[in-house]
Amino acid sequence: MNDIVLQNVPTAAAEPASHRARTAGSQRVLPAVLGLPIFLWQAVFFAAPLVFLIVITFWQVKSFRLEPAFVLDNWERVLLSSPFQRALVHTLTLSCVTTLLALVIAFPAAYTIAFRLPARLRDLAVAALIVPIFSSYMLRIYAWQIVLSPEGLINNLLGRVGIEALPMLGGAFSLQIGLLTLTLPIAVLILVFALSGIDRTLIEAAENLGCRRSRVIAHVMLPAIRPALLLAATTTFLLAFGDYISPLFMTGSKPPTLSILVVDTVKSGSQWPRASVVGVAMLGVLAAVFGLGRWLGSRGTGKGH
Amino acid sequence: MSKPADHKPIVMPPATDLSRRGVLKAGLAASTLGTAALWNSADAADPKVLNYLSWPGNADPSIVGEFEKQYGVKIRIKEYVGGDQMMAVVNQSPPGTFDVVLADAEYMHLLKAADFIEPLDPADYPLKDLWPEFQKFPLHWFDGKLYGVMLDFGYLGLSYNTKAFTPKEVSSYSVMWSEKAKGKVGFFDWYLPSMGCISLSNGNRPPFDLDKAKFEALKKKMFSLKPQASGFYTIADIFSSMTNGRAQLIPGIGEWITLGLRTSGVPVDTIIPEEGGLQYTESLSIVKGTSKRDLARKFIQYSLTPRAQVAMATKVDNRKSIPSMPAWKLLNDTKPQEAKLLRMELKGPNVMDEYKAKKIQLRQLPKQQSIEDWNDLWSQFKSL
Numbered sequence: 142m143n144d145i146v147l148q149n150v151p152t153a154a155a156e157p158a159s160h161r162a163r164t165a166g167s168q169r170v171l172p173a174v175l176g177l178p179i180f181l182w183q184a185v186f187f188a189a190p191l192v193f194l195i196v197i198t199f200w201q202v203k204s205f206r207l208e209p210a211f212v213l214d215n216w217e218r219v220l221l222s223s224p225f226q227r228a229l230v231h232t233l234t235l236s237c238v239t240t241l242l243a244l245v246i247a248f249p250a251a252y253t254i255a256f257r258l259p260a261r262l263r264d265l266a267v268a269a270l271i272v273p274i275f276s277s278y279m280l281r282i283y284a285w286q287i288v289l290s291p292e293g294l295i296n297n298l299l300g301r302v303g304i305e306a307l308p309m310l311g312g313a314f315s316l317q318i319g320l321l322t323l324t325l326p327i328a329v330l331i332l333v334f335a336l337s338g339i340d341r342t343l344i345e346a347a348e349n350l351g352c353r354r355s356r357v358i359a360h361v362m363l364p365a366i367r368p369a370l371l372l373a374a375t376t377t378f379l380l381a382f383g384d385y386i387s388p389l390f391m392t393g394s395k396p397p398t399l400s401i402l403v404v405d406t407v408k409s410g411s412q413w414p415r416a417s418v419v420g421v422a423m424l425g426v427l428a429a430v431f432g433l434g435r436w437l438g439s440r441g442t443g444k445g446h
Numbered sequence: 447m448s449k450p451a452d453h454k455p456i457v458m459p460p461a462t463d464l465s466r467r468g469v470l471k472a473g474l475a476a477s478t479l480g481t482a483a484l485w486n487s488a489d490a491a492d493p494k495v496l497n498y499l500s501w502p503g504n505a506d507p508s509i510v511g512e513f514e515k516q517y518g519v520k521i522r523i524k525e526y527v528g529g530d531q532m533m534a535v536v537n538q539s540p541p542g543t544f545d546v547v548l549a550d551a552e553y554m555h556l557l558k559a560a561d562f563i564e565p566l567d568p569a570d571y572p573l574k575d576l577w578p579e580f581q582k583f584p585l586h587w588f589d590g591k592l593y594g595v596m597l598d599f600g601y602l603g604l605s606y607n608t609k610a611f612t613p614k615e616v617s618s619y620s621v622m623w624s625e626k627a628k629g630k631v632g633f634f635d636w637y638l639p640s641m642g643c644i645s646l647s648n649g650n651r652p653p654f655d656l657d658k659a660k661f662e663a664l665k666k667k668m669f670s671l672k673p674q675a676s677g678f679y680t681i682a683d684i685f686s687s688m689t690n691g692r693a694q695l696i697p698g699i700g701e702w703i704t705l706g707l708r709t710s711g712v713p714v715d716t717i718i719p720e721e722g723g724l725q726y727t728e729s730l731s732i733v734k735g736t737s738k739r740d741l742a743r744k745f746i747q748y749s750l751t752p753r754a755q756v757a758m759a760t761k762v763d764n765r766k767s768i769p770s771m772p773a774w775k776l777l778n779d780t781k782p783q784e785a786k787l788l789r790m791e792l793k794g795p796n797v798m799d800e801y802k803a804k805k806i807q808l809r810q811l812p813k814q815q816s817i818e819d820w821n822d823l824w825s826q827f828k829s830l
Contacts, residue, residue, distance in 0.1 A: 204537060204559075204560060205530065222822075224825040224828070283686075286686060290690030292690050292691045389680070389683070393632065393679050393683065394678040395677045395678060397829055408530060408531065409825070
């Protein structure tokens, strides 16, 4: 088998047979060795827990104790319950809205950073987007609470000019603020890198041919960064869909999202099996969205041509 | 394939760790780690370590430091939040993991049913030092045997923003349905005290012993409250939502939250409305199977000494009422301002008045429905 492979490698002909065999062997072994840790990591910390998560959806809880069994009751109880159905609709809706808002806000910001700022300011802007990603999300949400609360910063300022306090904290507005705090820097960064990589000669050519800026954006830039747009949209959706902190601290669980439902279900009588059903359902939605993103991406890249 | 006559049966090795059951058990153990939080089993056997399962903050040096010094031991606390979580830890921990447990009294019968706590000798503890109302506290006794000793207690009623509402307005739970309270009613995200107060507002006494019709009425009453809801809060978020004004009325909490906030300048207070309030009680028990029974007994005895009781009552972040009369005297003698703030003055009105006036109902688990039924209703309410 090795010989056949070696015969097909033109440069190998001049090398000693033993050396060729070692090289071919190392070409196969080295990637396997280098790839093994991540494979093992994923197997131990992702695949195995995932299988276990699915398995315990069939278990039961007796006197707060998890017991191996095979019952379908957990699936039935969760999927048919109104709290789950409402949480699913609510979580899907808010994730879609967040994705849309993130893209609408992120594209102009990314465009400005990529094309309008001088190089030094562009680097600063990118750094300013990266830093929040590595700061505590929880602290950022607490900061928003201080800003948006009924007696917070904004309402205090409004009060000084005689305007009545606005109910900003505890509803869809504050929830989107929280979710965009999490997702927007990432969405902007993805688009900045994509826009920076566009072949500028294409833009110049379009402009030389008399295209207005809006036409250049619609017909040159957006198609060129389509995969990045899909990546930004998918990432935003996935982050918003699984977030626990903003729905809890910006709205007080009103209404609960699927993540909150998972925690509530565990808190209520240690119902790990039912919480796992919610978790598996969430993973199903995420897999579907991820698959949709890949499908849309592959259509754009012209696979199969 | 036929088997030769002299063929010895192949002896399979005993079920290995790779058996299906083994894998499941390993998985179960892994999930237990999540709740048992990597408890060090070496400490379970160490005679110099007292393993204490408790609500947070109860092994603070200001409370247990003297005991540790006196007996040359270390208290190792495993903290939980909420009775359900406590029961989960109990059920998922091997025997001997803990020596002492602090539980809300309404969970004691579940601890007994799980065979987790052992009977105590009443003569070992200064029960006669407790207020007479608490000397034979019903939730501590089963079949004439004592299983727990009261450490502290408190009342839950209606907490409110004193800038937004007057004491007169909040004298009834009905204020929660008022136009003024729309979008301002916060909830402690725990079904038991929250639903208990709504049940009281529906005239149910006791509030947790409801027949089918009363439970249905409770559901209707709860659901009618949803438009008033500001949110459902964790303990940490209750503090912030009361401080920033997001929640201006919260049923089912008490001075254990508002007293600390008030001393920090936040305009809040707690009232026991005319429909009544709830009492929570934290109790200490010895865990069955402990190898440190004597140390556990001494710890409970220590916790009932006046000094330890006063330390518990005056915890800065979580002030509580205490049941020991000598401790009340010590508090009045040494910290009269705290005694006044805590309404534990020996002369004049004090926290025992509401109890004596029978305005207080014990917080208990549901009598006629399962915990699950009440939890499910709470989830439905939240998702409306």
